[in-house]
Amino acid sequence: MNLDDGAQLVFYILLLIVIGGAMIFELAGRGGQMLRQAALWAVIFAGAFFAADTWLTQPRQQVITGGRIQIPASRDGHFHLTAEVNGTPLRFIVDTGASYIALGPDDARKAGIDPDDLAYLGSAMTANGQVRTARVTIDDFSIGDIREQHVPAMVIDGDLNGSLLGMSYLRRFARVSFEGDLLILER
Structure with missing residues (x-):
């Protein structure tokens, strides 16, 4: 809680x-x-x-039209969006401070990645301190009609509730901007 x-x-x-x-x-x-x-x-x-x-407190959803995604700020001030990872809808926080897509252990399991079978050879500094990371490849990653295959990501070995959408994915957009309480991603 x-x-x-x-x-x-x-x-x-x-x-x-x-x-x-x-x-x-x-x-x-x-x-x-x-x-x-x-x-x-x-x-x-x-x-x-x-x-x-x-x-x-009802969650506000992103609006997707063509190659444009509008994500309203939530009450906690973060920008949340839902993406499908290997066919499973997962909730992400858009995090420009994160280098990669970072999956928490529970979200990794939901997406068909067993975090117990991974080699945690890397490390990352988070708000909660240093954590071990394992590189993975997401077979299918989509937000609305924007679909990517073989997307590099990390699984965090720690207490990451949820997942982060970091810069490795955000760089795939031609424009990332803020308009008031909206985060705009455009292809």
Whole structure:
């Protein structure tokens, strides 16, 4: 569970306490009219906040038209996109600080690459320190109608949750730019 998940859990517990407390208070028949109305407004605001939070946490998807990919920034400030790796959809963070496509062990398994059978001969420096890496070749890599074959990548031997789309792939685009909260990749 990450920090955002923990904060959401605390929020939902507090929301349940407010709603439950308001219902118990109303059903008990105690308290003045003004106090009951204040509790009702608290429930209304909590419900509106819950609805807005649910709507805002829906993942925003990339838009692909021809050789152009538009990736909106997510709430965490990163640019996430979904690519198919050997026919399996995987979620990537676009990372201009990463040299290669870097697959986490779980994503590698999903894509048919067994991380336990790899030779971890390289190393890379990550935000979490140095990790061992193994070179692999992705047979089929596609984002929408943009398809590549025999794409070099790395599998990280460590706690990489998810995967990174690094510069070795981004350099295949003629243009990589930012327009407000959009990352634009164009062929």
